[in-house]
Amino acid sequence: MKNLLTLFASLCMVFLFGCASPNTGTEAGHAGVFEGKPRINAPHVVGNYPSTPFLFYIPTSGLRPVTWSAENLPDGLALNPETGIISGSVKKAGVYAVKLTAKNPLGSTAQNLTISIGNDLALTPPMGWNSWNTFGQHLTEALIIETADAMIANGMRDLGYTYINIDDFWQLVDRGEDGRMQINREKFPNGIKHVADYLHARGFKLGIYSDAAERTCGGVCGSYGYEDIDALDFAAWGVDYLKYDYCGAPQKREVAIERYSAMGKALRKTDRSIVYSICEWGINQPWLWAKGVGGHCWRTTWDIRDRWMSPTYTNETNGVLNIIGINGDLDQYAGPGGWNDPDMLIVGISGKSQSINHGDVKEGCSDEQYRSHMSMWAMMAAPLLCGNDVRNMSAVTLETLTNPEIIAINQDALGKQGQRKINTEALEVWVKELSDGSKAIACLNKTGNPVDLRLGKGGIISIGTNAEIRDVWTHRNLGKIQSLDVHLSPYECKVYTVK
Numbered sequence: 216m217k218n219l220l221t222l223f224a225s226l227c228m229v230f231l232f233g234c235a236s237p238n239t240g241t242e243a244g245h246a247g248v249f250e251g252k253p254r255i256n257a258p259h260v261v262g263n264y265p266s267t268p269f270l271f272y273i274p275t276s277g278l279r280p281v282t283w284s285a286e287n288l289p290d291g292l293a294l295n296p297e298t299g300i301i302s303g304s305v306k307k308a309g310v311y312a313v314k315l316t317a318k319n320p321l322g323s324t325a326q327n328l329t330i331s332i333g334n335d336l337a338l339t340p341p342m343g344w345n346s347w348n349t350f351g352q353h354l355t356e357a358l359i360i361e362t363a364d365a366m367i368a369n370g371m372r373d374l375g376y377t378y379i380n381i382d383d384f385w386q387l388v389d390r391g392e393d394g395r396m397q398i399n400r401e402k403f404p405n406g407i408k409h410v411a412d413y414l415h416a417r418g419f420k421l422g423i424y425s426d427a428a429e430r431t432c433g434g435v436c437g438s439y440g441y442e443d444i445d446a447l448d449f450a451a452w453g454v455d456y457l458k459y460d461y462c463g464a465p466q467k468r469e470v471a472i473e474r475y476s477a478m479g480k481a482l483r484k485t486d487r488s489i490v491y492s493i494c495e496w497g498i499n500q501p502w503l504w505a506k507g508v509g510g511h512c513w514r515t516t517w518d519i520r521d522r523w524m525s526p527t528y529t530n531e532t533n534g535v536l537n538i539i540g541i542n543g544d545l546d547q548y549a550g551p552g553g554w555n556d557p558d559m560l561i562v563g564i565s566g567k568s569q570s571i572n573h574g575d576v577k578e579g580c581s582d583e584q585y586r587s588h589m590s591m592w593a594m595m596a597a598p599l600l601c602g603n604d605v606r607n608m609s610a611v612t613l614e615t616l617t618n619p620e621i622i623a624i625n626q627d628a629l630g631k632q633g634q635r636k637i638n639t640e641a642l643e644v645w646v647k648e649l650s651d652g653s654k655a656i657a658c659l660n661k662t663g664n665p666v667d668l669r670l671g672k673g674g675i676i677s678i679g680t681n682a683e684i685r686d687v688w689t690h691r692n693l694g695k696i697q698s699l700d701v702h703l704s705p706y707e708c709k710v711y712t713v714k
């Protein structure tokens with residue numbers, strides 16, 4: 216009887232939703248990552264230094280199997296049509312316009328990819344995963360490998376999450392007698408190169424962590440005075456990204472510039488294209504000098520904690536809103552090759568962090584708050600480095616992290632950080648210019664009460680006349696309209712594209 220009732224209830228649901236879904240005549244609905252025709256996701260521009268290893272997995276959603284092809288690849292690069300990985304090395308600097316195609320049993324799609332060989336990396340904000348926010352000191356080779364496998368299986372790799380970054384605690388406290396940093400073999404029994412090889416074979420890149428002093432924030436070995444030796448080791452292991460912290464170093468701008476430039480130069484002398492992430496938490500205004508010392512992104516704030524908001528901005532308690540508050544004023548400093556970094560994502564951590572830094576504050580956020588956090592990091596052209604346990608996450612968390620339209624706003628090739636246009640106690644409205652001449656608008660409700668506003672004619676922000684508006688969280692075109700009344704639920708952030 217109970218089964219019959221359940222069946223009846225399910226049939227009613229199908230009937231109800233089948234009939235009730237509004238006929239918008241638009242592209243409503245968002246297929247799962249591995250459903251439907253192929254779609255080549257962002258980024259559509261990638262940079263690499265000349266004569267260094269190039270690696271790019273073409274992030275592609277759609278039903279499997281997919282096969283890829285490429286036209287006009289520069290000399291030195293080849294695409295594996297079965298894996299979607301472009302690799303090799305290009306000697307000649309230049310901007311190469313490549314045409315990619317992805318085919319699956321349901322169809323085929325083409326997409327341009329600009330490969331820029333020169334002095335710039337990170338032409339769009341780096342995307343990936345970092346061990347710190349959830350795992351802290353508890354990181355191992357098995358964790359990294361399982362994370363990579365999970366990011367393939369759950370589709371994150373196909374949404375552009377590329378870097379898998381090992382944070383603090385991969386190394387021992389002391390250098391070896393040969394002056395070299397020592398890998399903690401209990402955690403990484405086969406060394407770092409073994410992990411890098413595993414990741415590279417699957418189109419991921421590997422990040423590592425060190426510090427511009429003798430010891431890191433966690434008290435293990437840092438690189439100060441050994442920059443050249445360490446950079447060469449990182450390169451020999453196949454590292455693609457270095458996060459360089461600042462614990463234990465003097466809090467003076469000249470010293471920060473000197474220490475960061477020593478590592479910047481050391482990385483540049485290696486034979487790899489290594490993204491350089493400067494992590495001195497914004498105290499010496501790195502947005503003014505970090506790019507000049509070789510940095511590709513620079514932290515603008517103290518660490519993020521797994522929460523929506525701290526009553527005050529401190530180095531131990533900040534949540535999403537505290538960080539938006541500061542990073543939001545720095546838009547003029549961000550651009551292709553050099554990004555403001557408002558710290559890593561906390562989406563889906565939900566109070567489960569084991570990191571010492573998160574020990575005191577782990578209240579977590581609601582799904583709505585995490586979605587708003589994701590939206591705002593996209594609008595701020597921030598690096599999208601998630602930090603949850605991707606081996607085990609809810610469907611809502613995965614959906615929050617893998618919305619291709621939100622990611623496309625973040626990864627847009629124009630590389631403009633959104634501007635905060637309206638900032639009241641309850642509401643922020645942000646506008647981000649996009650490379651096709653359109654713009655993204657985000658309306659963020661910071662509070663636990665609903666907020667109503669109007670965009671466009673008679674409203675608080677112009678949207679132009681006859682604008683084509685799309686809601687990128689519901690995946691619905693709202694048509695050509697003069698104005699839009701927006702209702703924001705508590706903590707909601709609505710994001711629109713306006714063409």
Ligand code: GLA
Nearest residue numbers: 347382383432433460494518
């Ligand atoms: C600092 C950084 C964090 C993390 C820890 C590791 O606090 O800001 O992101 O790397 O160190 O100890």
